[in-house]
Amino acid sequence: MNTKYSNPKFPRVVIIGGGFGGIEVAKALKNKEVEVMLLDRNNHHTFQPLLYQVATGTLDAPSIAFPLRKMFRKQENFTFRIADVRGIDALNKTLDTDIGSISYDYLIVATGATTNFFGNSDIAYYAMPMKSVKEAVNIRSFLLQNIEESLLKTDLEERAAYLNFVVVGGGPTGVELSGSIAEIRNHILAKDYPELKKEDMNVYLVEGLPKILANLSPQASEKAELYLKELGVKVLLNVQVTGYDGDIITFADGSRIKTKTVLWSAGVMGQFPDGISPDIVIRGNRIRIDEECRVIGMKDIFAIGDVAAMITDELPRGHPGVAPVAQQQGRFLAKNIVRMLNGQPTEKFKYFDKGSMATIGRNKAVVDIGKIRFQGFFAWWVWMFVHLMSLVGFRNRVVTFINWAINYLTFNAGIRLIIHKYRRPERVSEHAE
Ligand SMILES: Cc1cc2nc3c(=O)[nH]c(=O)nc-3n(C[C@H](O)[C@H](O)[C@H](O)COP(=O)(O)OP(=O)(O)OC[C@H]3O[C@@H](n4cnc5c(N)ncnc54)[C@H](O)[C@@H]3O)c2cc1C
Missing domain, CATH: 3.50.50.60 (FAD/NAD(P)-binding domain)
Incomplete structure (x- = not known):
């Protein structure tokens, strides 16, 4: 070529x-x-750590993506192909x-x-992953569609299924996603949908291990769980998902939740x-x-x-x-x-661990940097600064900063758009030739 x-x-x-x-x-x-x-x-780089904000309408998709051609346009020895x-x-x-x-x-x-859906084809078909901008936008549409749909249901049990949101996987993605959905419940639901009360909506975070954020320090895990509970997230620990058919999610202990929305962040x-x-x-x-x-x-x-x-x-x-x-x-x-x-001797890779962090709704985050651990408001500022500075592109940083400021002051970041209605694709039979 x-x-x-x-x-x-x-x-x-x-x-x-x-x-x-x-x-x-x-x-x-x-x-x-x-x-x-x-x-x-794709023709763009994706800043995956903020996908959850696209999925929950805080940021628009272009804020976290950057065209690869633009990134390298001043590099003479570079070629790009989709x-x-x-x-x-x-x-x-x-x-x-x-x-x-x-x-x-x-x-x-x-x-x-x-x-990674761990080989469960039903979960792979019905649950929603979040690894790309497209998947995050699909989640945003689906969340909003299901709230809209709930308004059309008179049967209370049927309606509840549209307002139960289950996030599976208690790593940083699951924690951030469930916290952000809980923010919608707490600050936006009643404003946008006067027929609904915040108690009508439930947000669950399901984790198979005895704690969330298992890769962070025990302090970070405990505080993150506390912050999520304060936001109203129902944190289910030691719970293994056994199946999901688009209507009911089932667990190994025999319990189940009726839900139209399962967001899967349990593995890669x-x-x-x-x-x-x-x-x-x-x-x-x-x-x-x-x-x-x-x-x-x-x-x-x-x-x-x-x-x-x-x-x-x-x-x-x-x-x-x-x-x-x-x-x-x-x-x-x-x-x-x-x-x-150049014919010089090669070297061995050494990783410099800068630490880990996760945010839980507005004002709260947990940060582990080596032996230094802190949580709460200051940690949230550190989280925001690090993520803002890591975004690719000056425009993206400015737009994100403005969005966050508006969200902080008004409790109402407003990118709750259904641009493309999300519909599950046709299911292809596993046994099809
Ligand atoms: C929702 C989410 C939140 C995250 N949050 C954090 C966080 O807060 N902090 C953190 O440090 N990490 C976070 N991560 C993890 C982090 O994003 C990954 O570790 C990082 O992206 C890995 O970089 P990579 O270059 O290996 O792969 P990626 O960044 O995933 O890039 C892989 C690229 O390869 C392309 N590609 C794949 N297969 C092919 C193919 N066959 N042909 C052509 N192109 C192909 C893809 O389109 C993609 O652009 C998060 C991940 C997710 C999904």
Whole structure:
């Protein structure tokens, strides 16, 4: 494939995925003697940590997405293609994509993760995931559609199903999402829908472990649970989901909730094109890499971020699936590639853990930075500052800041639009040929 900046003298580094990891590799290879080609299914980078605010109408979708072409327009050695990469042919150093075959000298797999429904096809069909802008906008529409629908029901039990919102998974995403839906219940429901009272709506957060935010400190878990309960979220711990049929969610202890809305944030699994040997794919569908991010046993192929697992004695399950790991691995790998090209010795990756945080509605957050732990109002300011500064693009930062300020002052961020009515796609039979 010809590219505008094609320079046959320079080796071609192809990056699959313009997420947190992929864009860092491409940026760090600016002005280096390589030809950089970035491939992604979408033409934009997504800031996933704020997807929940799109899903609940605090932010509009363009505030958390950024066009990849615009991001790199000043980078001479860069080319972008919208492409779905289907397979890797390591022998011939080519990729099979929906826009044709693409050759590489060095390949970086930065394809991230997708939602893990743990093999339950009913849950996969009826529950709603939140990994992309499109899915977040679908959730926003579906939440609003179900509240609208509830107004048409005279049977109280039937109506309750439309006003019961169940979030599964007590990690940061589930906590932030359920807290944000509870804010809608507490501050917006009665204003927008005078026929309804806030007591008519229920928000549940379901977690299989004995605590939420299990990867954070015990203080953060306890405080987050308390804050959620103060918001009126019903936190169900030690509860395993066994099924969901679009009307009733069932649990291992025999209990059930009638609900039209189940939001699934209970797990992720790596996603990558065909061509990677199953022998090096571990739990969570992650590709094993060595300490230089090289895919084990594959020449000139590297993997970074959520899709990769760097197993060491200190980290028997690899690094956590968070943005800073992907970003740091991206910058590290770019430097190592330059070292390789210059015939210099390569280095090993070291992760610098900047800490973890989660917000729970307005004014409340929990923050763990090493041994420093704090919660409450100050933590919320820290959370806001970090997320604002991490957003890509000046416009996005300004728009987000204005939205947050309006929301804070009026209790009423107003992006409660149903642009496209959400309808579940036709269910394809699993046994269909
Ligand atoms: C709702 C949510 C909230 C989160 N909150 C936080 C948070 O607060 N803090 C934090 O640190 N982390 C958070 N994370 C995790 C963080 O977003 C990930 O760790 C990070 O995105 C991983 O970066 P990555 O580069 O590995 O993959 P991603 O950023 O997911 O990028 C992967 C890219 O690859 C593309 N792609 C995938 N397959 C193909 C293919 N076959 N062909 C072409 N393109 C492909 C995708 O379109 C995507 O653009 C959150 C994640 C989610 C879903």
